Amino acid sequence: MIGKEMCEIILFCNHPVTGELMDLLLKVHKDELLPSVLDKAYELMEFAPHIPIKRCRLVKYNFWNEVMEQSFDEFQHQTIGLIVGRAGNYSLFLETRKENETFKKYNDGGVNLKVSVVDLSTGEVGPAVPMRGELGWTVEELKQHIGDLFNIKSSCMRIVKEEPEDYWSDSSVRDISDVGGTLRGIPISIYNQAIFHLIQ
Structure with a gap:
């Protein structure tokens, strides 16, 4: 009976000193509110005295794609049981911000992207971020967000999307720099992922 009242969550964070990705198992009662869960996560990861708790929050995390999937700023009065639901494996990330920064909003139902920079002078493809x-x-808007990520002006970039042909063939690329509409109109894989290359 006690087990059914508890939520087991895989908690991730970047170590506040080394920056190393860490994960621990967080066990909380399903009726605890999100701020209470944050207190326990903060204590479990031993963030004090490195970062004050007011600069921390919990977000839904996709470990396999290494991306934040959903923020819960508007769910502070909900229980962790309602947030997690019936998910068998649920991951949260203890996210931090700098003193003068504000947290980004992550909306559920987005798409996981991997972006790399291509150097035209050498043809070298940088690591996917x-x-x-x-x-x-x-x-x-995609260009603006990628520009923020790589600190590059959106007007100085061209974006191509990698599109695998089939299991036996190499991937092809499609220039989407001037495509109208939204990302919803660009084919995304069944795994809800897309790979883009930024050419500058």
Whole structure:
């Protein structure tokens, strides 16, 4: 009976000193409110005295794609049981911000993106960086968010989407820099993922 009253959550964070990705098992009662769960997560990860709790929050995390999936700023008065639901494996990330920063909003139902920079002078493709996108974004909005991620002006970039042909063939690329509409109109894989290359 006690087990049914508890939620077991895989809690991730970046160590406040080393930056190393860590994970621990967090056990909380299903009727606890989100601020109470944050207190326990903060204590479990031993963030004090490195970062004050007012600069921390919990967000839904996708470990396999390394992206934040949903923020809960408007769910502070909900219990963790309602938030987690019947999910067998549920992951949260103890996210932090700097003193003068504000937290980003992550909407559930977005798309997982991987973006890499291509150097035209050498043809070298940089490492893929994961980010979370919204299906309602236009290509111009996508450019702005990618520009923020890589500190590059959106007007100085061209974006191509990698599109695998089939299991036996190499991938092809499609230039979407001037595509109208939103990401909802761009084919995304059945795994709700897309790979983009930023050419500058």
